[in-house]
Amino acid sequence: MVYLTLFSxxxxxxxxxxxxxxxxxxAYRHLASFRGDAKFSTWLTTIAxxxxxxxxxxxxxxxxDSIEEQIEEHEGDFTPAPLTDWREIxxxxxxxxxxxxxxxVAVTELPDIYRQVFILRDLEELNxxxxxxxxxxxxxAVKVRLHRARMMLQKRLVPYLKTTAPAxxxxxxxxx
Amino acid sequence: MKLDxxxxxxxxxxxxxNTVDAKLREDIELHLEHCEICSAILDSTRNILxxxxxxxxxxLPVGYSKRLHERLREEIEKSKH
Numbered sequence: 317m318v319y320l321t322l323f324s325x326x327x328x329x330x331x332x333x334x335x336x337x338x339x340x341x342x343a344y345r346h347l348a349s350f351r352g353d354a355k356f357s358t359w360l361t362t363i364a365x366x367x368x369x370x371x372x373x374x375x376x377x378x379x380x381d382s383i384e385e386q387i388e389e390h391e392g393d394f395t396p397a398p399l400t401d402w403r404e405i406x407x408x409x410x411x412x413x414x415x416x417x418x419x420x421v422a423v424t425e426l427p428d429i430y431r432q433v434f435i436l437r438d439l440e441e442l443n444x445x446x447x448x449x450x451x452x453x454x455x456x457a458v459k460v461r462l463h464r465a466r467m468m469l470q471k472r473l474v475p476y477l478k479t480t481a482p483a484x485x486x487x488x489x490x491x492x
Numbered sequence: 493m494k495l496d497x498x499x500x501x502x503x504x505x506x507x508x509x510n511t512v513d514a515k516l517r518e519d520i521e522l523h524l525e526h527c528e529i530c531s532a533i534l535d536s537t538r539n540i541l542x543x544x545x546x547x548x549x550x551x552l553p554v555g556y557s558k559r560l561h562e563r564l565r566e567e568i569e570k571s572k573h
Contacts (some may be wrong), residue, residue, distance in 0.1 A: 319552055329553055337563045395501055399532035438544050463505035470537045476537050489504045
């Protein structure tokens with residue numbers, strides 16, 4: 317959880333791992349300050365986010381609050397891309413390595429504010445409130461960013477899904 | 493209310509998260525019954541989320557846990573002195 321949170325901010329494996337170690341040490345040192353107002357996982361995620369932002373400022377020389385101030389400035393088209401051919405077997409599609417690789421790349425290349433929300437919600441499985449709390453944004457912004465992130469990924473992955481589109485409603489496996 | 497495709501797309505994410513109200517959910521489902529394009533968009537988005545949650549998609553670096561434990565052990569040792 318901590319590693320992926322750091323990765324969502326830093327987009328670099330080595331930096332994310334160093335940051336994750338630092339975050340865990342920080343959490344260990346400040347364990348006494350955890351009062352149970354938030355879930356432990358949210359508290360830990362917040363520590364990781366702060367560590368990630370600190371590192372980002374260091375590497376990019378960014379102004380103190382520039383990351384927090386990012387808003388939905390990405391005007392544009394957040395509509396999904398249509399798929400029309402969905403006859404192939406979904407399991408085969410999802411088992412393909414290149415699809416996983418394409419998804420990794422697409423997630424990494426999402427604009428920062430969308431990637432962070434997407435990773436906390438859909439990878440770390442924090443709920444909307446927890447995500448809002450961890451990123452210090454409001455729940456409405458979480459919903460908007462998440463929707464946009466998902467639509468951007470859908471659009472981006474359509475070329476891979478086009479020839480391997482799933483049968484209708486094949487995967488309901490997760491409680492989303 | 494009869495929804496058009498664009499309206500359905502705007503709510504796809506909330507529909508997946510089950511945060512749309514009952515009436516809107518019903519309208520979306522009615523639309524999905526007849527619209528293959530929106531159904532395919534919904535399925536492809538869902539599958540992307542399934543794939544995201546698959547442990548093989550975002551793996552931890554090899555040796556990550558071992559290195560983390562070593563670092564934590566060092567830190568704990570340090571704090572004892």
